[in-house]
Amino acid sequence: MDEKERFWHEITTYLKDILSLTSYTTWVEPASVTRLGNQSISIAVPNSLTKSYWERHLAGYILQYSLENYGVEYEPTFIIVPEDEPESLRNKPDILASDNEYFSDSQLNPNYTFENFVIGEDNKMAGGAALAVCDGPGKTYNPFLIYGGVGLGKTHLMQAIGHEIKRKNPAAKIKYATSESFVNDFITSIQNGSQKEFREMYRNIDVLLIDDIQFLSKKDATQEEFFHTFNALYNNEKQIVLTSDRLPNNIDNLEERLISRFKWGLSTDITPPDLETRIAILRKKASSDRLDISSETLTYIANNVDTNIRELEGALMRVIAFAAIEGRDINSNLAAEALSNMLGDNEKKPITVSEIINQVSRFYQISGEAIKGKKRTKDIVHARQVGMYLARELTELSFPKIGDEFGKKNHTTVIHAYEKIADNLDEDDELKDQLKQLKQKLS
Numbered sequence: 001m002d003e004k005e006r007f008w009h010e011i012t013t014y015l016k017d018i019l020s021l022t023s024y025t026t027w028v029e030p031a032s033v034t035r036l037g038n039q040s041i042s043i044a045v046p047n048s049l050t051k052s053y054w055e056r057h058l059a060g061y062i063l064q065y066s067l068e069n070y071g072v073e074y075e076p077t078f079i080i081v082p083e084d085e086p087e088s089l090r091n092k093p094d095i096l097a098s099d100n101e102y103f104s105d106s107q108l109n110p111n112y113t114f115e116n117f118v119i120g121e122d123n124k125m126a127g128g129a130a131l132a133v134c135d136g137p138g139k140t141y142n143p144f145l146i147y148g149g150v151g152l153g154k155t156h157l158m159q160a161i162g163h164e165i166k167r168k169n170p171a172a173k174i175k176y177a178t179s180e181s182f183v184n185d186f187i188t189s190i191q192n193g194s195q196k197e198f199r200e201m202y203r204n205i206d207v208l209l210i211d212d213i214q215f216l217s218k219k220d221a222t223q224e225e226f227f228h229t230f231n232a233l234y235n236n237e238k239q240i241v242l243t244s245d246r247l248p249n250n251i252d253n254l255e256e257r258l259i260s261r262f263k264w265g266l267s268t269d270i271t272p273p274d275l276e277t278r279i280a281i282l283r284k285k286a287s288s289d290r291l292d293i294s295s296e297t298l299t300y301i302a303n304n305v306d307t308n309i310r311e312l313e314g315a316l317m318r319v320i321a322f323a324a325i326e327g328r329d330i331n332s333n334l335a336a337e338a339l340s341n342m343l344g345d346n347e348k349k350p351i352t353v354s355e356i357i358n359q360v361s362r363f364y365q366i367s368g369e370a371i372k373g374k375k376r377t378k379d380i381v382h383a384r385q386v387g388m389y390l391a392r393e394l395t396e397l398s399f400p401k402i403g404d405e406f407g408k409k410n411h412t413t414v415i416h417a418y419e420k421i422a423d424n425l426d427e428d429d430e431l432k433d434q435l436k437q438l439k440q441k442l443s
């Protein structure tokens with residue numbers, strides 16, 4: 001037994017111990033190891049459903065087991081090899097490895113392509129602009145920033161740009177990193193005295209994709225480095241694509257010079273998908289797993305999960321897994337059963353004013369006491385008025401009751417705050433974005 005087979009035998013034995021028999025036979029048995037590197041392991045799985053299950057529930061065990069027993073974390077990557085693929089391919093680690101290497105060189109997820117990305121009303125601006133970026137990398141929109149709430153497809157769209165540019169120009173060097181890995185790479189380079197290599201890695205490329213730039217907040221030295229990376233790429237007409245959960249203006253402690261550079265190109269937001277788009281996304285996922293699921297069932301799922309696309313995919317996976325485990329056909333009754341716990345859990349509790357004050361306080365970094373207090377500096381008044389507006393929008397409370405909760409303010413103060421924010425919303429995109437984020441946090 002070689003090293004790879006031995007590790008696989010050990011980890012699957014370990015998983016057999018901790019999982020139920022059904023989970024083990026449904027998810028672990030169909031998987032196989034294809035390669036073991038110094039700090040990585042490639043695993044072949046038969047479909048994207050199994051891949052997601054491994055990614056969400058089992059990958060952590062591999063990291064933990066390898067660290068505890070081998071002193072190194074084997075980072076797992078999953079490759080989909082359909083079961084009806086010839087046996088020869090399933091057992092050809094070299095083919096799989098080289099395929100994997102193609103992607104690992106830029107760290108792109110092979111599934112995050114335009115082909116797999118459904119464009120609907122909510123994301124058509126972002127989708128169209130992303131395609132335009134691929135037609136003129138470094139020229140059309142540079143930088144290109146995609147922003148929006150959790151699980152709405154920012155990473156997918158960003159990586160689709162990487163794939164598409166690579167497809168059009170196979171020689172293009174694409175670098176994808178989360179802002180956390182940018183920070184870590186930078187810190188490691190300082191510790192190891194390898195700044196030159198770090199700069200090579202981030203500057204000697206054609207396209208830089210940086211995910212979740214909100215995490216650059218408060219990291220002064222890294223922001224400085226990122227600023228120089230940005231300038232080097234921008235000046236050489238190399239494409240920069242960024243994602244963020246909010247507009248750069250609303251990222252705390254982000255340097256002004258970065259904010260202004262991020263505004264040079266195009267910023268576009270992605271909002272939660274409407275029902276039709278949610279159904280289309282489910283249909284695409286089902287068909288890529290070669291599953292024939294009725295429109296009625298897909299509509300049932302889409303109707304009941306409207307938070308974000310990651311949750312929507314999770315719900316579909318749950319339905320499919322439930323059907324597999326119970327040995328039943330997929331229909332809307334089964335979907336209702338499979339999702340009953342999940343939907344029950346999600347039943348909305350009414351939002352309280354103290355939750356609103358809490359979120360507003362964290363968002364604007366102004367204490368709850370100040371919001372409820374009497375001070376009238378500009379920042380405090382703004383936070384207070386936003387809080388009052390949200391209280392009116394998100395609770396059933398009357399103006400006088402809201403006034404009470406905000407430190408016994410008169411109801412006319414609340415009415416004034418409500419009207420002021422409502423009026424400003426029409427013209428102020430930044431305010432609109434702040435409220436969107438706050439509402440998302442509160443929901």
Ligand SMILES: Nc1ncnc2c1ncn2[C@@H]1O[C@H](COP(=O)(O)OP(=O)(O)OP(=O)(O)O)[C@@H](O)[C@H]1O
Binds near residue numbers: 148154155
């Ligand atoms: N329009 C879409 N069509 C098909 N799949 C989508 C679409 N948007 C998102 N998804 C899928 O939803 C999941 C979550 O998307 P993604 O990770 O890109 O979200 P995100 O906005 O980057 O989330 P986060 O804020 O957590 O980083 C992914 O599996 C992605 O493939």
